[in-house]
Amino acid sequence: MRILLRLLLVAALVLPALPARAGQPLHIAFPEFWPFFSQAEGGKVVGFFHDIVTEALERRLGVPVIWECYPWVRCQERVRDGRSDAMITAPTAERALYADTHPTPFYRKDLVVFAAPDHPRLAEIRALRSVDDILRGGFSVVTYIGNGWSKEHLAGVGIPVTETSCFECVWPMVAARRADLVVEWPKAAWPAIRHCGLADRVVETAAVLDSMPFHLFIAKNSPHVGLLGPFEQAIGAMRADGTLERILAAY
Numbered sequence: 001m002r003i004l005l006r007l008l009l010v011a012a013l014v015l016p017a018l019p020a021r022a023g024q025p026l027h028i029a030f031p032e033f034w035p036f037f038s039q040a041e042g043g044k045v046v047g048f049f050h051d052i053v054t055e056a057l058e059r060r061l062g063v064p065v066i067w068e069c070y071p072w073v074r075c076q077e078r079v080r081d082g083r084s085d086a087m088i089t090a091p092t093a094e095r096a097l098y099a100d101t102h103p104t105p106f107y108r109k110d111l112v113v114f115a116a117p118d119h120p121r122l123a124e125i126r127a128l129r130s131v132d133d134i135l136r137g138g139f140s141v142v143t144y145i146g147n148g149w150s151k152e153h154l155a156g157v158g159i160p161v162t163e164t165s166c167f168e169c170v171w172p173m174v175a176a177r178r179a180d181l182v183v184e185w186p187k188a189a190w191p192a193i194r195h196c197g198l199a200d201r202v203v204e205t206a207a208v209l210d211s212m213p214f215h216l217f218i219a220k221n222s223p224h225v226g227l228l229g230p231f232e233q234a235i236g237a238m239r240a241d242g243t244l245e246r247i248l249a250a251y
Contacts, residue, residue, distance in 0.1 A: 025064045026057060026224050029075035029084035031146075033167065034191060035251045036088070039069045048251045049088050052106060053216060055243060056234040063227060071166075072146035085222040090212045092148040100225055102232035105213030106244070109185040111149070113207035116177050117200075125181055128207040134181070135159050142170045142179035149212055150183065168192045175201040183209055 030037045030045075037047035045067040057063040068084055078084035080098045091101060115125045124137060131153055134141070140160040143150040144167045155161040162179050164170050167188070174182045175198045182189070186204055193202050218225045238244045 024223070025066045026218075026227070027066045027068055027085045028053070029068045029070055029078045029087050031072040031075055032069065033072075033188060035187060037067070039067075045069070048247055049107070049214070051247045051250075052235075052238070052244065053088065055238060055247065056231055057227070060234045060237070061227070061230055063224070072144070076146060076148075079217065079219050082219055082221050084219075085224050086216060086218045088214060088216055090149055090214055091217075092152050094152075095148060095217060099217040099219050100228060101215040101217045102228045102235075104232060104235070105215055106235045107214045107248075108211045109187075109214065110208050111183050111210045111212055112186050112189075113205045113209065114174060114182040114184060114189060114202055115180065115205065116175055117203040119177060119180065121180070122203070126205045126207065128181075128205070128209070131157060131159070131209060134209075139180040141181055141183060142173040143182065143184075144170055149210070153210070154183070168196055171196045171198050171202055185212070 030049075032038055033047075035047050036049040037045055040046050050067065054065060057065050068078075070078065075084070075087050076089075076095070079087045087099070089095065113125060113128055115122060119125060121137075121139075125139070128134060128137070128139075134154070135157055140162065141150065141154050142162045142164060143154075145163045145165060147163070150161055162173065164173060170182050170184075171189075171193050173179050182202075189204070190199075193199055216228070216231055218228060235244070
């Protein structure tokens with residue numbers, strides 16, 4: 001009963017706050033990045049970011065969502081240029097120039113160090129505990145184009161970073177020791193590593209460098225930007241009633 005009353009209170013606060021154009025579709029640009037989101041056969045979108053945002057926006061706030069799949073760099077360009085309304089990503093100073101977001105992340109992912117098992121400095125890599133350790137050790141990193149966290153937190157402090165054209169492309173690079181390490185989320189990394197046939201040529205260390213927060217970003221010039229407050233409240237209600245945990249557990 002207490003949870004029901006809390007949800008009714010949230011609904012009473014959220015519904016009057018919805019923008020006048022809430023009935024119009026919100027266009028979200030997203031990349032192929034399992035298990036966050038992926039486009040299956042027939043164009044159906046699956047993944048736990050898709051499920052969380054669909055539950056919050058469509059089911060709880062009554063806002064229809066259209067999911068648009070593009071390479072990650074184009075997703076960001078489309079939101080910046082006003083061709084898509086929104087994207088789901090981590091906050092950076094650059095993204096804050098053209099899009100707004102809500103205060104509390106709805107998900108966090110651990111960023112872990114990966115390397116080649118035959119790297120001559122593997123013991124040092126396993127001992128890394130911070131970005132400063134990477135910089136002091138003189139290590140190089142490979143990542144994919146459009147990785148804002150890497151651009152701001154690694155390249156931004158002077159760490160040599162090589163960018164590849166796609167997420168899966170980083171793993172052959174680190175396996176061949178064309179860069180010293182990768183900083184990535186294990187749940188997305190391992191499906192890609194196995195798909196590349198490199199499960200025995202890449203090793204996951206115990207070095208967790210950061211926890212990346214994920215938010216819904218809506219373009220400043222989008223008529224839907226007023227949804228951010230109601231979205232934050234809907235996510236809070238989903239966390240309180242167990243819906244968020246159930247969605248994540250399914251993956």
